Amino acid sequence: MTRDRIEFVGAQRRPGDPLPTRLPQVAVVGRSNVGKSSLINALLGRKRLARVSKTPGRTREIHFYEVDERLCLVDLPGYGFASVPAEVRQRWTPLIESYLSTSPGLVGVVLLLDARRGPSQDDRGMIDQLARLGTPTLFALTKVDKLSRSERHRATRSIQETLELPGDQVVATSAVSGEGTETLWKSVVSAVEEAAS
Template identity: 40%
Template sequence: MKVHNVEMIGSFVREEQFPEDGLPEFALAGRSNVGKSSFINRMIGRKAMARISSKPGKTQQLNFYRIEEQLYFVDVPGYGYAKVSKTERAAWGKMIEKYFMGREQLRAVVLIVDIRHNPTNDDQMMYDFLKHYNIPVIVVATKADKIPKGKWDKHKKNVREVLEMEKEDPLFVFSSEKGLGFEQAWAEIEGRM
């Protein structure tokens, strides 16, 4: 998709605040600091539309980005960040769960993991949750430019094994720096609209 038109619609916590135009939505999930903002910025061709923070745990609401008047990227709070209080984490968890389970416009969740490391327990729990509720999932392994190309297959295999991924679920490598995986990600998303 050629992206010319992107608008940050807003940051919301309650369903009544969400956009009501019925466009398909793609949620971006992953642990704090995994590269969700970088993924969004690369996909929409902007340097800083989604703010990249040096402090993990910055996203505390659902951030809606309308793209080409055709779809939304919905950035959800990152999980697994220790410096956020348990109460706050529980509130985020409830908000995200409610969105994932109740939003008709949600077409898939893009689960972002770091290819350099095995998925965390939180990544496993997120994948299991999505599968349990039959929510389509696309797994994107970011930061591929940080390891040699010859090791990608080994690392992808690790991701598949640790998450116990189902064969039909797509998994591909991505690099926000190099634009690697950009076309594959758009093809996967557009195929679900």
């Protein structure tokens, strides 16, 4: 897949709103400020496709990006950030849960975890929800450029052991250096191809 043709095709603002795509979807989820928008831009080779903000909780709706008319990368609002007002979080939670549990085109999820921290309680809640739904999930450790090589290795192993994951289910990534983004992209494409076979 060349990623030559990438298009923002719309957003879902409320549970039950029609989805703007019929393509197979891979959703990107994670805590606020974990680097979702930056990683989406790096995966798709674009600088400003997904809007990046220093303020946690800027993404307040679900954004859909079609790639080469073959798959759709889906940017979900971040979860678990204390500075986001409670009423905003209360709107997001049903939106995220509704999308994850009812979208007929969802074939997989990439769950982002900050490489410098272990999984939070919110991360574990999301992991449990995805397991209950039976959604195939890849784990991307973000911001590994902020760690030394040995720290990256330790962080990756720690996540694998803590969450009892096979090695190929965890990818260390950096939106800054590009590390791991091609490996993660190939895994995204494989998830779509496996769902179609």
